Amino acid sequence: MEANISFRLNGEMVSISTDPLRRLLDVLREDLGCIGTKEGCSEGECGACSILLNGHMVTSCIIPVGAVDGQDVMTIEGVSKTEGGKIIVQAFADGGAVQCGFCIPGMVIAAYYLLSNNPNPTEEEIRLGISGNICRCTGYDLVVESIKLAAQRGGDVWKR
Amino acid sequence: MEEMKCYMPKTLKEALEIKSRVDVIPMAGGSDLMVSHKRTIGLTPVFEKPVMIIRNLPELKRIYLNEKGECCIGAGCTSSEIASNTLCPWHVRQAASRMGAIGLRNSATIAGNIANASPKGDTPGPLYLLDARVKLQSVNGVREVLVSDFIVKFRTIDLRADELITEIIVPYSEDDFDYIFWHKVGTRKANAISKITVSQAIRFEEDGKTVADYRVSATATGSKTNRSRDVERLLIGKEISSDVIEAVIAGFDQVISPRAMPEFRREATRRMIRRFLSQAALHPADKVIDTYDEYHVTGQPIPRG
Numbered sequence: 001m002e003a004n005i006s007f008r009l010n011g012e013m014v015s016i017s018t019d020p021l022r023r024l025l026d027v028l029r030e031d032l033g034c035i036g037t038k039e040g041c042s043e044g045e046c047g048a049c050s051i052l053l054n055g056h057m058v059t060s061c062i063i064p065v066g067a068v069d070g071q072d073v074m075t076i077e078g079v080s081k082t083e084g085g086k087i088i089v090q091a092f093a094d095g096g097a098v099q100c101g102f103c104i105p106g107m108v109i110a111a112y113y114l115l116s117n118n119p120n121p122t123e124e125e126i127r128l129g130i131s132g133n134i135c136r137c138t139g140y141d142l143v144v145e146s147i148k149l150a151a152q153r154g155g156d157v158w159k160r
Numbered sequence: 161m162e163e164m165k166c167y168m169p170k171t172l173k174e175a176l177e178i179k180s181r182v183d184v185i186p187m188a189g190g191s192d193l194m195v196s197h198k199r200t201i202g203l204t205p206v207f208e209k210p211v212m213i214i215r216n217l218p219e220l221k222r223i224y225l226n227e228k229g230e231c232c233i234g235a236g237c238t239s240s241e242i243a244s245n246t247l248c249p250w251h252v253r254q255a256a257s258r259m260g261a262i263g264l265r266n267s268a269t270i271a272g273n274i275a276n277a278s279p280k281g282d283t284p285g286p287l288y289l290l291d292a293r294v295k296l297q298s299v300n301g302v303r304e305v306l307v308s309d310f311i312v313k314f315r316t317i318d319l320r321a322d323e324l325i326t327e328i329i330v331p332y333s334e335d336d337f338d339y340i341f342w343h344k345v346g347t348r349k350a351n352a353i354s355k356i357t358v359s360q361a362i363r364f365e366e367d368g369k370t371v372a373d374y375r376v377s378a379t380a381t382g383s384k385t386n387r388s389r390d391v392e393r394l395l396i397g398k399e400i401s402s403d404v405i406e407a408v409i410a411g412f413d414q415v416i417s418p419r420a421m422p423e424f425r426r427e428a429t430r431r432m433i434r435r436f437l438s439q440a441a442l443h444p445a446d447k448v449i450d451t452y453d454e455y456h457v458t459g460q461p462i463p464r465g
Contacts, residue, residue: 016329020168021165023204030202044194045260053266055261059261061194061198066166067187112443155202
């Protein structure tokens, strides 16, 4: 069964005809070219497929695409072009946060979601903020330090 | 014509109308259903029945106090929405705030957590404790059932084919008790599936000694969430003493039936009851009674070895 599904993707309206039970993750990667969104655990626990849905971080592997009809979706491709997203990406590079890189799009989304809601997080709050993002290189400390750096560098960007 | 296998209603009315004529699986957050029906990478999940997506129904998103002051939580409210809304009772907020990962809490709904009828579900513990009811709506009307009756047994709920869970109504809050307790034993601070969760609440008579109300519930300690009014009555009308604490502990130990690691779960449950009641007996004490471990006192992990 196919249905017409329209939603806002990174600021632009997209419209596709597809099975509404397909996972949003698969539609983003296969039909819409957003391959920054990764598949890790497929169970909503590892955070590699994190996106923003109506401004809230969600795991796109557990969301059928039919559920985003008429909604607003931001992937790493969109987030990394925002002012705050650019600051986080640069802070991750400067802070040495990236090892293999697979979890990083999800980590950037989590950092963006955290700083957008809490511009000056404590270390504990940063660790909670990325607690749903699993890194198998286990390089969490440098990610945490890089998010602190992004908070400092962003300043007023996060307060808007 | 191709058979419909997915419905996407825009309003509750439309959803109830579909439910009245088609046997569909309602799906809100998808955090249980999409995982239990997943196949391999890139393949679409396959369901045994048509699915009805109800994630965005506005009628299921409200949280408010009704005319009796009971907290009404829309079936489609997510764990994050519940955790951050102070109209929601404390025990329910605690459970919602420690469910799964952040991204999951932004999807997973309270009705899904109940309908999944897993003994490890996080919200049923507090909902049993506070005598919460589910509101079940169909085109033919509305009925309300206690959550503890609605969850019949493991993976089985008392839902008619034409009904949808539309609201959870919680008649008690922390204001109705002198002391409250909620503790989840998980393997990690985040992303953990509950090993055991114990919820408790107590209220004293005006003399400050006689127990007017005491409740205890535990999840992940049997095939469904456990609560026993008979055990609670061992304490009600009495003063807290070590004898009566041990009687409650022994009584509750008979109620629970953990399968995996039973002795660990039994001992942890005993200790949480003993901790709560012995602290409450100090009356006055801090309203929120927690387990005494260093992790909670300092926020730092307990040193090992």
